[in-house]
Amino acid sequence: MLIKTKAIVLRTVKYGDNRLIVDLFTKEQGRLSFAVSVAQSAKGKMKKQFFQPLSLLEVTGDVKPSVQLHRLKEVRLAWPYAHLPFDASKLAITFFIAEFLAASLKGEQRNEALYDYLEGSLIWLDTAREHYANFHLVLMMHVAKFLGFHPNLSGYTPQAVFDLRAGCFTEVMPLHHDVVATEGAAIINTLMRMDFVNMHLFKMSRQQRNELADFLILYYKLHLPAFPELKTKEVLNTLF
Secondary structure, eight states: OOEEEEEEEEEEESSSEEEEHHHEETTTTTTEEEEEEHHHHTTTTTTTGGGSOOOOEEEEOOOOOOOHHHHHHEEEEEEEOOGGGGGGHHHHHHHHHHHHHHHHHHOOOOOHHHHHHHHHHHHHHHOSOOOOTTHHHHHHHHHHHHHHHOOOOOOOOTOOOOOOTEEEEEEEEEEOOOEEHHHHHHHHHTTOOOOOOOOOGGOOOOHHHHHHHHHHHHHHHHTTTTTTOOHHHHHHHHHH
């Protein structure tokens, strides 16, 4: 079946001298993997630079239910990034988000609302000139909503802890150890009120930001099978 769809590059793995295996999150079909022969000349259609992490594409592909690796027929940039590839801070966020999404969207089926959210978020990051240090935290929290395990917003008090397994605030200490203490719970409560427009109004230290990222990664580990360690987080720790 030939499909035309928008797509976000999640991961690219080199396979031989001039071939790539590219994981895409597509608007029409969810996550799909493609075998791509990249161009060896400037005139080739499948240019390697199309498949950088989180590139926004429009693709035509031959998708067959019986195979794991599909074939791309055509590809073009849907949104050529103006700033992301050339800003070290934004590039670090890009690599982290790409790794996070590759881990989070394993087997994800068609989810147009999630696709639209991610596309809009990446365009926002590309065009933002300042106040984007909390971008990855806000995105991680919102993606959980689309995947079906967004934390319960009610029940917060200054005495509450956050139960990572149940995804809620509580003043009764759970019997397990996957709990964020009151100080961290207050930061989580703050994050739940953030979006890309207002997040610069909420001041957080680098330590608080890194601790919150750790809480969110653990939250995903508890709610998604085989969620891995995210290697790119260490780079963010030094920048934000």
